[in-house]
Amino acid sequence: MDTDDPLDFEVEDELLKSPPVNNKRKKIIGLDDLLQDYYREQDKLLEKKKRETKAKTKAKKIKSSYDDEDSKEAKLTRMVEKCHSQLKAFGEEKEIPPWGVKVFGEKKAFPTLEFPDLGSCNLLQAFLNNKLNSMVELTAEKGDIFLEGLLVNGWLSKLAFLCGHVEKPIVVWAFNTMLYSSKEELCNSSSDFWCAILSSGKEGDQAPVKIDWFPEYTDLRRALDIYGFLFKFSYNSELNNLDSDIEGAPPNIRAWIRYVIACCLIRSKKAIFSTVEAEEIVEIIICLFLDRQFEGLLVLLNDCMEAIVNYFTDVEWRSSCENIAKFIACRVSKDLNCIQTIECISEASSRCRQLRSAVAYQTLLSCFDGVLSGEEILKSLTEINLKDKGCDFYNMYIHLVLTENWVLSNSLIEENPVIYEMFCLYLRHCSNLISATNLRSYAPKVRHRASYLLHFSIYK
Template identity: 70%
Template sequence: MDDPLDFELQDDLLVPLPINKKRKKVIGLDDLLNEHYKEQEKLAEKQKKQAKKKAKANEKKKYDDEDRKEAHLNRLVEKCHNQLKAFGEENEIPVWGVEVFGEQKPFPRLDFPDLGSCNFIQSFLNNRLNSVVELAADKGDSFLEGLLVNGWLSKLAFLSGHVEKPVALWAFNSMLYSSKEELQNSSSDFWCEILSSGNEADQFSVKVDWFPEYKDLRSALDTYGFLFKFSSSAAHESSDSNNGGPPQNIRAWIRFVTYCCRIKSKKAILSTIEAEEIVEIIICMFLDRRFQGLLVLLYDCLQAVVDYFTDQEWCSSCENVAKFIACRVSEDLNCIRTVECVSEDSSRCRQLRSAIAYQTMLFCFDGANNGEEILKSLDAINLKHKSCDFFKLYIHLVLAKNWILSNNSVEDNEVIHEMFCSFLRNCSTFISPTDLRSYASEVRHKASYLLNFSV
């Protein structure tokens, strides 16, 4: 009876509302802050993911750009390579350098002097101080070496005022043939002290019973394996060959020659012809790349030998040396090396530099008889023709520059000067900056520099 009637079920207004058993929660300020912080974290996380995604896209784009640039560069290199091929295959240009020392001979045996024949050593043996040293005649070799290495041999020589022949000869041979570096240096110091003693125009401070001659110096070079028949036009040997090279004693040899040339007023050890040969030998040593650590010694020695000649001797000797060098050096970078190894610090060296360059150019231009014919041949070169050898032209340009600008008498010659300027103008004007042939840019730049700053 209590059940609702059918029409009551169809009436929405009569249907009772459902009872909401959940209680409404009161929202506080802390809840709002927490909700705000959660939203901020979600937003930050979303931005972080987007930044990572963007960074990956940028990195991929960067790699793609680099790949495109690399591909573009490869195409450019290939294009340049093909353009270079259009000029023909470039010949390999060797660097300067010739080995002027061959196989060494065995060094001679060092004979120690007889102590009984040396007065100052005998006086030391008879001195009461010998009771402390206890020197015996059979220990003369170690005793002399000790005196030499410790510098006492030269002090005893200056105190006694005398260097006897056995001691002088032994010290000379020790300098040139000893395998002990300390003994070489000490022997060299001993002789240099003796040679540099006294006044310039006076005698030595000590009396020296024996002086070496040029044959002794030449014999040492022969033992070292120096090639006196040297010619760079022959087949070049590799600079890396294990030929042994110059011995350690060559330092002492160069130093001794330097001092010998500085004492001409006291003792003339070299004749004019021998001094000429020394100049030729030193210039040849400049061609050996293994001597680059001795350049200072070589420069000093060359200057000393050049100053050894008298004014009357030098004119003919300079030309003789220049002809000797010119006919033995091939038309490559070695002939430039022989010119530029001669310094410009003195008038004689500049004259020698000019003479070597001139004689070398005469040798290169076989039909030329004088400087004007050389410059006419240079001026007639067709710089735009494909057959133009810019490497040889560069060599001729450097040689002409040293020949003319290192000699005041040649530079003041108006005809030579004008012809040289014409040649420089041709090189700086008719060689295109885009000419890719070997040494074309070097010739153009050097000619422009000489034309604007030197001539």
Template identity: 60%
Template sequence: MVIMDDPLDFESEDPLLSSPVINQKRKKVIGLDDLLTDYYKEKSKVIERESKRAKAKKNYNSDEDDNGKEALLSRKINECHNQMREMSGEEEISTWGVQVFGNQKPPPPLVFPELGSCSLLQSFMSNKHHTLIELSTENGDNFLEGLLVNGWLSKLVSAHCHVEKLIAKWTFNLMLYSSKEELRTSACDFWWIILSPDNKAEKLPVRIEWFPSYSDFQRALEIYGFLFDFSSHPKLLNMDSSGRGPPNNIRGWIKFTSACCLVRSKQSIFSTSEAEELVKFLICLSLDRQLQGLQVLLNKCMQSAISYFTDEEWSTSCEKIARTLACRIPMDLNCLRSVECISGVGTRSNHLRSAVSYQILLVCFNSEATDEVEILNLLISINVKDKNCDFFKMYIYLVLTENWLLSNPMLEHKPVIYEMWGVYLRNCSCQINGTDLRPYASKVRTKASYLLHGTSKK
């Protein structure tokens, strides 16, 4: 018999349709022990939180200590770095330059009232073609200036094969003393064309009534403020260029000197002693950093001045030039500069470089050495391991000795000299520690190693 209220068989198998049995739980009674347990649990949590806070505070203080130690270490590192920079710093001794110009003097007058009466101008004015040149003829000076700037003056002089005394003096003064660039440049070009150093003729292409003498060249330098004995002016031996430097006319002086030296075969202008003075002046001019832009001109003029001497004169003159310069140039990087500025690979350039280097070495050793062997003995005896060793002087000695020996082929016949040179190079190359931070220690070591390597190949 089926009871209608009973579930069907498949309904009893469905878990969704089956209701779970609800268990009736008894309410728990909270006693005193439970309250105590909860109290101690909360207190334990409070203690744990306080412990964590204390630990965090301790860690924070530890970070502050670490930061303080780090700052201290940073300061120490900076101090060491500054000390190393001071030990290896070469700023105070790594510059060259001598201020060879002092106060300038007023230049001579550039106005020549007699110019209007010169025969060249009168001849030109009488020529009907002068009207083709659009220049005012009211003032002789201005008219000639126009001819000079336009290049007509040199053409007229070449056509007449004659330079009058007034025109020669006027153009010479414009070249050396005029403040107008156009005039001094044109005057310099005028003289260069007239002298025509490239002309192979035995005589000058034109007859010159007046030619400047050595005293005129020297007077120009005096007006420029050139210090003929700058070693007696120690306050000027610095790099301060705020004072008045050389005038712009020094360019014309250099170019004109070069041209005059090149025409000796056509006209002898300087004596042997005067030519020696010019070479010394040119080397001294090369020591002024304000003239670095004219170094090419100075080098060309130097070559012209060296070629001015005859073969018989040169040997004696070279030694005189070297001895005078050695007593005049400061014994610092300027003495190396004085050797370096003697450019060229010719026999005379090499001879002068070697002679100047040798004489400077003799001055450096204050007469302790009198010949080649004694110089090298003194160099070899220097103890590079000594803490008081002056490597700056060592560097100067090294470069001077290099130029002295390697620029003098005559020393090849003295093998003992080159053997001692090799010993000196090995001392500098092998006995100086690579970690030596003293000024110029690394430069001496590197330079000596390079020279030693080149010497070993020969």
């Protein structure tokens, strides 16, 4: 071992190790280095200012776009306000309520349905003793279930046709069930039973069924009274409250209408209603048309209207048509409801068209005080200044629709050249004297309807 070599413990001891020799020389910072650092800092500051300037410019552009949008919105608002003020210059437009009247008020309690004594009914006894009963095994102990089962399954009407006779207890029970049962199936089955036995004998192979009891009109009227029908309603805001909490008519009203139709169709065999009663039924049906809750029954109501109008004899109809028209004209208000009254009367038959014309005419007479004839009505209409700012185009529209139906639904009017020419003059006034730029409520409707009638109804 060489004496100059370090010992083993000297090699392992870190403190005894000689520090490494740094052969690098310290760099001397010159003027050029300082300048470079200075310019580098200036570039950074300049870049920072550019970013800040760019951000400010972008913010100004966004603010400017917002200002432009606000300016456009303000400009549009000013234009709308200007148009509104110009329209307002024509006069304040009144709020026009939709058509519709509540013709049913508070209902009364339905009467209790009493089942007949089955032991006293020969019809049912014959069925119980028949061999067919062995198939269904019905007994008379449970009379209500027994009779309802016969009714719903159609056996009751079949028995009536087989026997050719229905006793009073059965028909009374079936009638009351039709009008007052809360079970829809029973109500409809009772209605089918009555329609079947009333129409018996119409077909050649079917003999008429003898019925021991016929309901009177007072029974039908009593049912409407229990349903809450307002026989003497006058049009006012309370009754016209379409959002009323009062519940509407019960579903039995459908069966009531079907029964009336069946009674009307057998007029040649039996006159069930008197002339006055038939007139009141027409008035009731028209009132039902005015209640919006019956819009789902329009087809059934139309069928009933056709049937009851054709129920009258020719002699009866001459006076009854005018009586009905006068009653309706007095009862219905002179707004959109009177138009609905006219339009609910079908034009399918000559009698319905005659009634439509009569109702329109009587309503027009009630619109003008002191007017007693058709010529005076048309003269009053043609004398209206349509260019006057105070002209009520809403009433003009109502009068136009009423006049149209009065004249065009009555074939006899065409034989009166004076009335016809005055009507044509009235249409020309409405079509030509109302400016196309007149934007008041109902002014365009009057002008367009009059123009249409001139081109497609008068000179066709």
